[in-house]
Amino acid sequence: MTKQNIIELKDIFVSFGEEKVLDGLNLDIKDKEFITLLGPSGCGKTTTLRIIAGFLDADAGEVVFEDKNINGVPSYKRQVNTIFQRYALFPHLNVYENVAFGLRVKKLKEKEIKEIVTEMLHLVNLDGFEKRSISTLSGGQQQRVAIARAIANKPKVLLLDEPLAALDLKLRKDMQKELRRIQRQLGITFVFVTHDQEEALTMSDRVVVMNKGKIQQIGTPQDIYNEPENAFVADFIGESNILDGIMRDDFVAEFSGHVFDCLDKGFDKNENVDVVVRPEDVDIVPADKGMLKGTVTSVDFLGVHYEIIVDIGGFKWMIQTTDECFVGDNVGLFIEPDAIHIMKKSEYSGLYGDYSTYSEEMEHLSDITEDDDE
Amino acid sequence: MKTLSRLYIGLILLFLYAPVAVMIVFSFNSGGSVWVFEGFSLDWYKGLTTNTSMLTALEHTLIIAILSSVISTVMGTAASVGILALRKRVSRSAVMSVTNIPMMNADIVTGVSLMLLFVFIGNLFTLKESLGFFTVLAAHITFNLPYVILSVMPRLRATDMSLHEAALDLGCTPTQSFFKVILPSISTSIFTGAIMAFTLSLDDFVISYFTCGHYQTLPIVIYNMTKKTVTPDVYALSTLIFLAVFVLLILYNVLQSKAESRRGFNV
Amino acid sequence: MNKKSFGSRIVAAPYMVWAAIFIVVPLLIMAYFAFTDGSGNFTVDNFMQIARFKKAFALSIIYAVIATIITLLLAYPMAYYMTKLKISSQRMVMMLIMLPMWMNFLIRTYSWITILANTGLINKFLGLFGIGPLQLINTPGAVILGMVYDFIPYMILPIYTAMSKIDNSLLEAASDLGSNSWSRIRRVIMPLSLPGVISGITMVFVPSISTFYISQKLGGNKDMLIGDAIEYLFNTGPQYYNVASTLSLILMVMILVCTLIMNRFGDDEEVVV
Numbered sequence: 001m002t003k004q005n006i007i008e009l010k011d012i013f014v015s016f017g018e019e020k021v022l023d024g025l026n027l028d029i030k031d032k033e034f035i036t037l038l039g040p041s042g043c044g045k046t047t048t049l050r051i052i053a054g055f056l057d058a059d060a061g062e063v064v065f066e067d068k069n070i071n072g073v074p075s076y077k078r079q080v081n082t083i084f085q086r087y088a089l090f091p092h093l094n095v096y097e098n099v100a101f102g103l104r105v106k107k108l109k110e111k112e113i114k115e116i117v118t119e120m121l122h123l124v125n126l127d128g129f130e131k132r133s134i135s136t137l138s139g140g141q142q143q144r145v146a147i148a149r150a151i152a153n154k155p156k157v158l159l160l161d162e163p164l165a166a167l168d169l170k171l172r173k174d175m176q177k178e179l180r181r182i183q184r185q186l187g188i189t190f191v192f193v194t195h196d197q198e199e200a201l202t203m204s205d206r207v208v209v210m211n212k213g214k215i216q217q218i219g220t221p222q223d224i225y226n227e228p229e230n231a232f233v234a235d236f237i238g239e240s241n242i243l244d245g246i247m248r249d250d251f252v253a254e255f256s257g258h259v260f261d262c263l264d265k266g267f268d269k270n271e272n273v274d275v276v277v278r279p280e281d282v283d284i285v286p287a288d289k290g291m292l293k294g295t296v297t298s299v300d301f302l303g304v305h306y307e308i309i310v311d312i313g314g315f316k317w318m319i320q321t322t323d324e325c326f327v328g329d330n331v332g333l334f335i336e337p338d339a340i341h342i343m344k345k346s347e348y349s350g351l352y353g354d355y356s357t358y359s360e361e362m363e364h365l366s367d368i369t370e371d372d373d374e
Numbered sequence: 375m376k377t378l379s380r381l382y383i384g385l386i387l388l389f390l391y392a393p394v395a396v397m398i399v400f401s402f403n404s405g406g407s408v409w410v411f412e413g414f415s416l417d418w419y420k421g422l423t424t425n426t427s428m429l430t431a432l433e434h435t436l437i438i439a440i441l442s443s444v445i446s447t448v449m450g451t452a453a454s455v456g457i458l459a460l461r462k463r464v465s466r467s468a469v470m471s472v473t474n475i476p477m478m479n480a481d482i483v484t485g486v487s488l489m490l491l492f493v494f495i496g497n498l499f500t501l502k503e504s505l506g507f508f509t510v511l512a513a514h515i516t517f518n519l520p521y522v523i524l525s526v527m528p529r530l531r532a533t534d535m536s537l538h539e540a541a542l543d544l545g546c547t548p549t550q551s552f553f554k555v556i557l558p559s560i561s562t563s564i565f566t567g568a569i570m571a572f573t574l575s576l577d578d579f580v581i582s583y584f585t586c587g588h589y590q591t592l593p594i595v596i597y598n599m600t601k602k603t604v605t606p607d608v609y610a611l612s613t614l615i616f617l618a619v620f621v622l623l624i625l626y627n628v629l630q631s632k633a634e635s636r637r638g639f640n641v
Numbered sequence: 642m643n644k645k646s647f648g649s650r651i652v653a654a655p656y657m658v659w660a661a662i663f664i665v666v667p668l669l670i671m672a673y674f675a676f677t678d679g680s681g682n683f684t685v686d687n688f689m690q691i692a693r694f695k696k697a698f699a700l701s702i703i704y705a706v707i708a709t710i711i712t713l714l715l716a717y718p719m720a721y722y723m724t725k726l727k728i729s730s731q732r733m734v735m736m737l738i739m740l741p742m743w744m745n746f747l748i749r750t751y752s753w754i755t756i757l758a759n760t761g762l763i764n765k766f767l768g769l770f771g772i773g774p775l776q777l778i779n780t781p782g783a784v785i786l787g788m789v790y791d792f793i794p795y796m797i798l799p800i801y802t803a804m805s806k807i808d809n810s811l812l813e814a815a816s817d818l819g820s821n822s823w824s825r826i827r828r829v830i831m832p833l834s835l836p837g838v839i840s841g842i843t844m845v846f847v848p849s850i851s852t853f854y855i856s857q858k859l860g861g862n863k864d865m866l867i868g869d870a871i872e873y874l875f876n877t878g879p880q881y882y883n884v885a886s887t888l889s890l891i892l893m894v895m896i897l898v899c900t901l902i903m904n905r906f907g908d909d910e911e912v913v914v
Contacts, residue, residue, distance in 0.1 A: 055539050075542040082543045088536035092558040101554075102544030153544060379722035383734060386719045386797075389790070390741050393752030396762070400755065408755050449656050456653020459646035469653070472660050475668075478843075478900055480851030482868050483893045486875055486885065487667035493879075494670055516663040519656065530647065538647055548648065556647050573743055579854075584875065593745055600751050600858065612748040619743040623736060631732075 005064075006031040006157060006189050007052060012061035014047055014213075021047045022058070023213035029157070029191060030206075034183050036192045038200040039210035040236070045193045048210075049159050052191065054078050066156075080157040081150040085165060087142050089134045095121070095145055096130035102153040120148040123182060140171045147182065157189040164199065176203055197237050201225065209233050230346035234276045241282075241317050242352050245275035245342070253342055256292050256312055260335060264342035274343040279307070279320040281339030290332015296325050309355050316354040394616065401609035408604050418610040428611060431595040435576060438591060442514035443571035449515070450522030451564055454530050455552070457523075477520045485584035488513045492585060505587025513585040514578065518571035525567035529560045562630075569626060573619075668893075674886035687887035694870050694888060701867040704781065705850035708788035712845050713838065715789070716796035720837075721830070723797075724804045735801070742794045750787050750858055757783055757859070779861030787855040788845075795844035803837025804830060835906075843903050847896050867892055 007029040014022040022044045029035055037045035050056040051063060054075030063070050070078060081102075089098050099120055103113045121127055124144040129137075137145065143163060150158055160179070164172045180203055183190045194200055200207050201221040209216045209224060209232075217229040228234035231242050245255035250265035255275045267273060287293050294312035308325050310317045310333065317333070325331060401419070405412030422428060460466045476484050489505070492512075496504020533556060541551035557564075579593035586594055592611075599608050678684045691698075723734055741749060756762045757777040764774040777783060807830060815825045853868030860866075865873070867888065874885035 053539075053543060055542070074547075075539070076545045076547055080543075082540070084536045084540055086534070086536065088534060088540035090537060090540070090555055090559070092561075101541070105545040105550065105554075149540075149544065376725075379725055382718055383722050383726075386715065386793075387734070387737055390738065390793070392756060393749050393790070394741055394744070396752045396755045397748060409758065409760050449659065452652040453656030455648040456650045456656070459648060459650040460653070461650075469657065469660070472664055475664050478847070478896070479893060480847055480868075480896055482851045482853060482871055483671075483889045483896075484667075486871060486889050487671040488663065489875070490670045490674060490882065490886065491663070491667040512663060516659070519659070523656075533647070552648055577743060577745060579745070579747060583872075593747060596745060596747050597854075600747055604751060608748065608751075612745060616740075616744050620740060623740060623743065627732070627736060 004031050005029065006066060007191075008062075008064040009048070009051070010062040010064065012048070012051060012058045012063070014044075014051070014056070014058050020213050022051075025061070025213065025215060027208060027215065027218070029189060031156075032187055032189055033205045034180070034190045034192065034203060035206045035208060036194060036200040036204040037208050037210060038194060038197060038236075039216075040195060043210040044213040045195075045210050046161055047213075049082070049161055049191060049193050052157070053080055053082050053159055079155055080159055081153050081155040082159045082161065083146050083150050083163045085161045085163070087146040087163075089142055089145055089149070091134055093134070094130070095126070095132045095134065095137070098134065098145055099148045099152050101149060106153075116152050117148075120152045123151070123185070124148045124178075139167055140175065143167065143175060147179075151182070151186060151188075155188065157191060158183075160190060160192045162193055162195070164194070164196075172199070179203065201237070209236065211236075227341060228276060228343065230343055231274050231276075231348040231350075231352050232346070234274075234341075234343065235348075235352040239279045239318055239320075241277045241279065241354070243275045243277070243315065244350075245273050247271045247273050247342060251337075253340060256315065258291055260291070260340055261337040262340040262342060263337055264340070267342065267344075272345055274345060274349050276341040276343060277317075277335060277339055279318045280305075281335070282317070282319045282321075283334040283336075284308075284319060284321045284323050284325065285332045285334045287330045287332045290334055292333040292335075294331065294333070296327050296329045296331060299325055299327055318355045397609045398613050398616075400606050401613045403606045406605055408606055408609065418606045419614075421607050422610055422614075425607065428592070428595060428607075431590050431592045434589060435592040438511055438514055438582075439572050439575040442511055442518055442575045443568050446515045446518035446522050446571050447564060447568040450519050450567060451526050451560075453519070454523050454527040458527065458530060473520045473523055475520075476517045477524075481517075481578075481580035482584075484517060485513070485581040488516065488581065489584040503587055505585060505589075507589045510582055510586040510589055510591065513581050514575045517578070517581055518574060521570045521574060522564075522567035525563050525570060526560060529563035530556075533559055566630075573622075671886045671889055674883050675890045678883060679880060687884050690884055691887065691891065694867065697865045697867045697870045698891075700864050701850050704785055704788065704856075704866065705846055708785045708792070708849045709842055709846045711785065712789050712793050712796045713842065716793055716800055716841065717838070719797050720800035720804055720834075721826070723801050731805070735798075738794050738797055746791050747854060750791060750855055753783070753787060753790065753859060754778060757786075778859065779863060781860065781864070783859040784856050784864075784866075787859045788849045788852065791852075791855065792845040792848055795848075796841040799840040799844065800834055800837040803834040807833050839903050839906055843900055846899060850896070851892060 005028045007027075009025055009027040009029075012022050012025040013020075025044070025048060027048070037048055039045050047056065051058055054070075054073060054077075057072065065078070065080075090101065093101065096117055099117045100113050103116060108116075117130070118127075121129060124147050126141065126144050126148065129141070129145075134142065134145070146163070163179075164175050167175060176199060179190070179192075192200075192203065201224070204221060206218060207221055207224050208218050211232055217224060217233045219227070224233065225237055228237060228240075234240045234242055243255045245253050247264075247267040247270065248254050248259065249269060250267075251262055253260050253262045253264070253273070253275060292312050294310040294317070296308055297311050297316065298309040300307045305320045305322050306324060308319050308321065310319055310331060312333070319333070400408045400411065402414050402416070403411050404415035404417065457466055457469050460469070488509070492509040493504050495501075537555050537559065538548075538551055541555040542548065546554060577593070578591075579597060582591050582594055583597065590598075592615075596608055596611075599605075675687055676683055676685065678686065723731055726734065754761070758764070759774045759776070759778065761778070763777060767773040767775065811829055811833070812825055815829045820828060851868045853866065853872040856862075856864065856866045856869055862869075871885050871888050871892070874881040874888070
């Protein structure tokens with residue numbers, strides 16, 4: 001991956017009144033990559049996108065596009081296009097005219113416009129929809145028109161602001177694949193904003209995890225999931241048991257009153273660390289064979305597996321297993337060295353406790369409130 | 375219950391239309407009185423075509439109504455955009471309070487205050503006639519403006535900012551975006567404002583009365599006629615106006631319900 | 642940076658200049674006239690002369706209040722019954738109510754003379770039974786009738802609009818909780834239609850208190866209302882501009898106070914809703 005950077009954000013600061021929205025953000029976006037900005041509501045991901053688009057000026061910092069500083073260049077002169085959260089299709093124009101809008105502004109010849117619009121509608125599988133009025137389209141179709149309209153301008157970078165948030169689950173999955181296909185086919189850079197970690201992991205070449213106006217981690221989906229840099233990332237991406245531990249030596253960590261072998265090194269001797277163990281990486285074994293022992297306090301059947309909570313010395317572990325257990329069982333936990341991930345202590349240490357207050361419903365509710373960013 | 379409610383609605387409508395019916399019936403009177411119906415004739419309608427003072431007044435009324443509604447629509451729409459762009463909330467509400475004055479105030483107060491202004495200006499420049507075409511036009515623009523602004527501004531405020539951003543994103547300058555995207559999306563409310571301004575201007579008597587000088591509009595001529603003994607020609611003229619408004623109103627309703635059903639799909 | 646701006650605030654400049662010249666300055670000139678004498682010296686003498694118009698003020702207020710009350714009593718059931726019609730009929734009735742509004746109000750008012758005069762339609766009809774003729778025209782009743790007639794659409798429309806905005810599920814909920822139709826009207830419809838009533842009252846009261854034509858035609862010029870006084874003084878000559886301005890200023894302040902009080906009512910209600 002020695003591709004050249006198409007966009008560089010250098011030391012970007014933005015605040016709305018008292019509130020710091022972006023706090024010294026540095027980000028390089030490589031040419032032709034699918035990069036996703038992921039984070040909870042209010043983390044600054046949409047603001048970052050609006051700065052690239054030119055809808056917003058940073059209080060400080062530099063936006064570089066193809067090695068040129070584009071601070072203050074208005075959005076209509078930038079070679080980037082945006083897919084808006086609620087599509088922002090023009091209600092007074094039909095499908096054809098919406099897609100042709102940018103081309104007409106550029107004053108292309110009618111014949112060229114027709115060619116491009118037809119090509120774009122074909123690309124998004126909307127052949128024959130030219131004359132339809134926007135208001136007669138379904139959400140998925142409107143989404144496709146928005147994509148066609150944005151890429152008709154042949155941008156070098158396409159910015160997508162939670163474009164799938166308004167679609168239902170099934171349609172969202174289809175559109176994820178579709179977007180990926182369009183991105184490969186066009187060979188242009190996509191900068192995608194979402195608060196849905198699953199979406200980020202399935203679609204992206206690289207994921208940028210953000211919180212409180214700062215980048216927490218940049219990496220491939222695998223890196224982000226397997227090697228989270230701090231407790232925030234570990235907690236935000238997937239489920240994780242995050243414990244206080246001590247690094248006794250390279251490859252040796254102690255937590256939950258037990259010494260484990262692990263694959264991590266390079267910490268000080270006896271350094272306090274955060275330990276992450278993913279729920280699916282823990283094996284349930286008979287109590288006498290386990291490295292740790294505890295009592296099952298809750299069991300949920302989720303189809304693919306059971307999600308069980310095991311109380312070990314007061315810390316509630318979440319474990320995903322295909323073995324059936326019952327509340328009250330005494331079980332042992334077996335953890336392989338490669339299931340253990342060690343992180344440096346950070347400002348997020350201790351914020352994410354165990355699963356004692358966990359409930360599916362709560363998780364669900366917080367998802368709904370994350371609808372609007374900024 | 376149902377018959378009672380229908381009866382009530384019918385009675386109120388009867389109350390509203392009794393004078394209108396009287397007016398229409400007596401406009402066909404062959405005699406010269408608005409008291410005694412002597413027989414059917416179209417004489418008063420024929421007479422209108424040669425009544426120069428009335429025709430001139432009609433022309434004046436239409437000129438003033440068209441000019442004042444066009445000017446106030448353009449100025450009011452621009453004002454709505456500009457007022458929303460004001461940074462301070464205080465200055466926005468100050469401007470809106472001033473805007474509301476002509477709507478809340480009694481017409482007679484608006485009328486006399488404008489007359490005082492025009493007389494003052496006339497004395498300043500020692501004009502022979504301080505009141506006339508320009509003063510009545512200015513007065514009409516003034517009382518039309520708040521209606522245009524209050525029709526356009528809420529719609530503009532409700533317009534999705536991302537439409538504007540999408541246009542910029544696709545290469546429009548802010549000015550192009552305004553004319554290509556924002557203006558079409560608020561066109562119904564601009565149209566409503568313009569129609570309202572036009573009809574208000576057509577109908578205005580009180581403010582014109584104090585500001586028109588010798589540039590008499592139709593309501594002024596009618597007023598002068600009702601000061602003397604009224605002949606059925608006033609009724610004939612009013613019947614014609616009534617018909618015109620009736621047609622306009624139906625046209626407007628049809629247009630609006632069309633626009634509504636178009637928007638109705640958009641959920 | 643303003644988030645909600647489709648253009649520059651500069652485009653409001655022509656309007657602001659216009660509003661300053663044609664809204665603010667005229668009122669300032671009016672106030673200047675009200676506080677000066679014919680040669681431009683400051684005086685409060687104009688306010689002393691107001692005593693001569695005591696009766697006009699009193700009659701204006703009394704007539705306007707009575708007309709507003711009658712209008713409200715007539716319009717409220719009308720608006721309520723309208724909401725019970727089919728949607729298409731509602732549209733129709735709305736249009737029928739608005740139609741006379743767009744007609745010249747001088748003619749509408751004048752037509753009442755044909756109906757109310759001693760030789761008018763009503764008296765002719767009564768004459769068939771040997772009654773009358775009754776003195777209908779040139780009475781306070783005729784003036785109030787004229788006000789009610791001219792301004793009743795301004796009362797019906799806002800009340801109707803407020804009522805038709807009431808979510809039907811609220812009425813169903815009220816029934817569900819045991820309300821009969823009268824208690825639904827009292828407990829749900831009345832409070833929720835109050836903002837419409839408030840704006841209706843303002844829209845009828847303001848033109849009623851300031852009218853100068855209705856009383857001349859239907860009242861037979863017997864009783865001068867405040868609007869008539871202003872009109873008369875301004876037409877008589879510049880020497881009366883000062884007193885006339887004072888009357889106008891007082892009328893404006895009265896209207897302003899009434900509107901503020903009514904708006905206060907409306908605001909309180911909105912907080913509750």
